[in-house]
Amino acid sequence: MSSRRSLLWVMxxxxxxxxxxxxxxxxxxxxxxxxxxxxxxxxxxxxAIRSDEIQSILPQDAIPALIKxxxxxxxxxxxxxxxxxxIGVVINGDARAYPLSTLSAHEIVDDDVGxxxxxxxx
Amino acid sequence: MYDHETSSLWSHLTGTAIQxxxxxxxxxxxxxxxxxxxxxxxxxxxxxxxxxxxxxQRDEYARYYAGGDxxxxxRKRADSRLPPKDLVIGVRVMDLPKAYWLDxxxxxxxxxxxxxxxxxxxxxxxxxxxxxxxxxxxxxxxxFEAVGSTVHDHETGSxxxxxxxxxxxxxxxxxxxTPVPATTSFWFGWFDFFPGTALYK
Numbered sequence: 555m556s557s558r559r560s561l562l563w564v565m566x567x568x569x570x571x572x573x574x575x576x577x578x579x580x581x582x583x584x585x586x587x588x589x590x591x592x593x594x595x596x597x598x599x600x601x602a603i604r605s606d607e608i609q610s611i612l613p614q615d616a617i618p619a620l621i622k623x624x625x626x627x628x629x630x631x632x633x634x635x636x637x638x639x640x641i642g643v644v645i646n647g648d649a650r651a652y653p654l655s656t657l658s659a660h661e662i663v664d665d666d667v668g669x670x671x672x673x674x675x676x
Numbered sequence: 677m678y679d680h681e682t683s684s685l686w687s688h689l690t691g692t693a694i695q696x697x698x699x700x701x702x703x704x705x706x707x708x709x710x711x712x713x714x715x716x717x718x719x720x721x722x723x724x725x726x727x728x729x730x731x732x733q734r735d736e737y738a739r740y741y742a743g744g745d746x747x748x749x750x751r752k753r754a755d756s757r758l759p760p761k762d763l764v765i766g767v768r769v770m771d772l773p774k775a776y777w778l779d780x781x782x783x784x785x786x787x788x789x790x791x792x793x794x795x796x797x798x799x800x801x802x803x804x805x806x807x808x809x810x811x812x813x814x815x816x817x818x819x820f821e822a823v824g825s826t827v828h829d830h831e832t833g834s835x836x837x838x839x840x841x842x843x844x845x846x847x848x849x850x851x852x853x854t855p856v857p858a859t860t861s862f863w864f865g866w867f868d869f870f871p872g873t874a875l876y877k
Contacts (some may be wrong), residue, residue, distance in 0.1 A: 607751060614678060625727070637712055674708070
C-alpha cells in the first residue's frame with residue numbers, strides 16, 4: 555500500500571475472524587423458511603461497526619503481513635501440490651496465486667499486480 | 677486490519693475504514709478466484725505463485741476451523757438459518773447482500789440466479805470453492821448447466837471453464853463472463869455485517 559490514493563484492495567475470501575475482533579451490538583428478527591431455497595430476513599442490509607465497538611486483542615503486526623514478496627513460476631513451484639487451494643488474481647493479464655496455507659499465516663499480502671496496488675486478505 | 681500510512685483500522689469483510697484518519701473510506705473490492713493450484717496453473721500457465729517459504733510452521737487456525745467457537749470474543753448475533761461456521765459465498769448487488777451456502781453450490785456445481793435484477797451464475801471451482809459471474813453476455817441472458825465435469829449454456833451449447841469464466845468451445849468460444857466480486861466467509865461473519873442478508877441454501 556504505497557499511498558492512500560493507490561490503496562485498492564482485493565477482497566479474497568474473508569475468514570470470519572473479523573467478526574470476532576469486533577463486537578457488534580443489536581439483534582434483528584429473522585424470518586425463517588426452512589423449506590425454501592431462498593430465505594429472506596428482516597434485518598438491515600448492512601450493520602456498520604462503530605469505532606467504540608472495536609476491541610484489540612493483538613498488537614499491530616502480531617500477524618505479519620507480506621509486503622511485495624518474491625514469487626515463483628508454476629514450473630518452479632514443485633512443492634505446491636495440485637490439490638492445494640489457492641486464491642487466484644488476474645489483473646491486466648498478470649496472474650498470481652496465493653496458497654491458503656500461506657494466507658492463513660500472514661492474512662494479508664500487499665503488492666502491485668498488473669499495475670494496481672492491491673491487498674489480498676484472508 | 678490497519679494501514680501502515682495512517683494506522684486507520686479497516687474491516688476485511690467490507691473494505692471500509694472504521695477508525696482513524698481514513699474512517700469512512702471504502703476500498704475497491706476486486707474479483708478473485710479460489711480453486712486448486714492444479715486448476716489455476718492450467719488456466720493461467722504464466723501465473724506466478726507465492727512459495728511455501730513464507731508460510732508459518734503450522735496453521736494457527738487449524739483448531740479454530742475444526743472447533744465450534746464462532747468469533748474470538750463470542751457471538752453477538754444469532755441467525756439459525758445455517759450453522760455459524762458453515763461457509764457461504766457472499767455478494768453485494770446495489771449494496772444489497774446475498775449469501776449462497778457453499779455446500780449447495782458445490783453439490784449443484786452450477787446455480788443460476790437473479791438477484792436485484794442482475795442475472796448471476798455460481799460455478800464450483802473445486803469441491804470447496806466457487807466463483808460468481810454475471811450471466812448476461814452481449815445482451816443475451818445465458819442459463820448454465822453442469823454436464824458431467826463440464827459446464828454448458830442452454831442457449832448456445834457453448835462449453836465454459838469455471839475458473840476463468842471463459843467459453844472454450846462452441847459458438848461463444850473465446851468470450852468471457854464478467855466476474856462478480858464475492859467473499860467466502862463463515863456464515864456468522866457474513867450475517868454479523870449483513871443481518872438482512874438473503875440466503876440461498
